[in-house]
Amino acid sequence: MKNIKHKLNEIVFGTETFAGKLFDIILIGFILISVFCIIIDSVPDYNQKYGNILKILEWFFTICFTIEYILRLIISEKPLKYAFSFFGLVDFISFLPTYLTLFISGSHYLLVIRTLRLLRIFRILKLVQYMKQGELILIALKNSRNKIIVFLFAVLNLVIIIGAVMYVIEGEKNGFTSIPKSIYWAIVTLTTVGYGDISPKTPLGQFLASMIMIIGYSIIAVPTGIVTHEMTTLSKDKNYFKKCENCGYEDYEKNSNFCRICGKKFK
Numbered sequence: 001m002k003n004i005k006h007k008l009n010e011i012v013f014g015t016e017t018f019a020g021k022l023f024d025i026i027l028i029g030f031i032l033i034s035v036f037c038i039i040i041d042s043v044p045d046y047n048q049k050y051g052n053i054l055k056i057l058e059w060f061f062t063i064c065f066t067i068e069y070i071l072r073l074i075i076s077e078k079p080l081k082y083a084f085s086f087f088g089l090v091d092f093i094s095f096l097p098t099y100l101t102l103f104i105s106g107s108h109y110l111l112v113i114r115t116l117r118l119l120r121i122f123r124i125l126k127l128v129q130y131m132k133q134g135e136l137i138l139i140a141l142k143n144s145r146n147k148i149i150v151f152l153f154a155v156l157n158l159v160i161i162i163g164a165v166m167y168v169i170e171g172e173k174n175g176f177t178s179i180p181k182s183i184y185w186a187i188v189t190l191t192t193v194g195y196g197d198i199s200p201k202t203p204l205g206q207f208l209a210s211m212i213m214i215i216g217y218s219i220i221a222v223p224t225g226i227v228t229h230e231m232t233t234l235s236k237d238k239n240y241f242k243k244c245e246n247c248g249y250e251d252y253e254k255n256s257n258f259c260r261i262c263g264k265k266f267k
Helices: 002-013 018-041 044-075 079-083 086-103 107-128 131-143 145-170 179-190 203-236
Strands: none
Touching (some): 002 044, 018 107, 044 079
């Protein structure tokens, strides 16, 4: 029994063996085809023509993903750790809505959640060594969150002040009917989106709008620089990641004792 469990663990969680790689490739195929079916099913013409076929395919993929999820729980050394991990929750949510349609009326609106299956590909992409780069981005965002929060708070203050000033300069006759609407205009202009539904008409207002547009370009670079600095720092720290000998996943916490994916204990 132990040998069977160990063999299944290598296939499901590992990517070093031929069977493990084949399992992940088949799983990627199932995920992509199932998401494609969800997208096609939302088109009325295709739904009328191929609705029954798409429904059968959806139940086929749902059952496959359910078996795979249960299998991961059984062979994982830390089942609860896997179940409540990010990818464990994504795995569970990816097939749950289909079952809800059997018991809850109107739950078919939740079927769009099935598109979360695409997130599962990020875990499988460890086949091509992309997972570590994805983790670098997540850690960089996490480490720089305080700086970004301060930056966003400063931007929020800026748009409130600019919105209030534009409300005074332009007034209701030029479309700036309230301070909240003027703040909306300031956000649209500062982010260089420029819907054009409201625009200043006075020379002073147009001059201020021009200054906001120029400021907007410089503001965009600030969070980018913060995250880039964190990513550079992490890249230089070669000992930051712990690699799991069982599944090959690189855990991003230095003080972690177990792999976040398969639950294997680090030596």
